[in-house]
Amino acid sequence: MTGLTELWLVRHGESTANVAASRADRDGAEVIRVDHRDPDVPLSDVGKAQARALGRWLASRADVPTAVWSSHYLRARSTAAVALAEAGIDAEAHGRPPRDPV
Numbered sequence: 446m447t448g449l450t451e452l453w454l455v456r457h458g459e460s461t462a463n464v465a466a467s468r469a470d471r472d473g474a475e476v477i478r479v480d481h482r483d484p485d486v487p488l489s490d491v492g493k494a495q496a497r498a499l500g501r502w503l504a505s506r507a508d509v510p511t512a513v514w515s516s517h518y519l520r521a522r523s524t525a526a527v528a529l530a531e532a533g534i535d536a537e538a539h540g541r542p543p544r545d546p547v
Contacts, residue, residue: 453510455499455528457492457516457518457520457521457523457524458488458489458491458492458494458495458496458499458520458523458524458527459488459491459492459495460486460488460489460492460520461479461480461481461486461487461488462477462479462481462483462486463489463492464489464491465477465478465479483518484517484518484519485519486518486519487519487523488520488523488524488527492523493523493527495524496523496525496527496528496531497527497528497531499524499528499531500527500528500529500530500531500532501532503528503529503531503532503534504531504533504534509532509534510529510534510536511536512536512539513525513529513536513537513538513539514538514539514540515538515539515540516540517540521540522538522540526538
């Protein structure tokens with residue numbers, strides 16, 4: 446094997462469901478209200494800012510990702526896309542498409 450291989454694991458940025466869960470917890474609610482199916486939950490504004498911060502960090506590194514894999518969930522794909530765009534890295538995040546329920 447030549448060269449060093451690294452694996453970076455990054456969690457998605459804050460989602461609107463994360464915000465709803467925090468609100469429900471704070472308010473003592475028994476039900477978390479979300480407007481989307483779990484795979485379709487978008488990033489919150491804070492989550493988008495977190496993804497841009499990740500992109501700035503990536504841009505500051507000498508070694509940039511050569512392959513990017515992401516969950517098929519919207520919040521994960523969005524985190525990857527925003528971070529790569531902010532970093533100026535010409536790459537696309539690949540993921541496994543969702544499976545049909547059995």
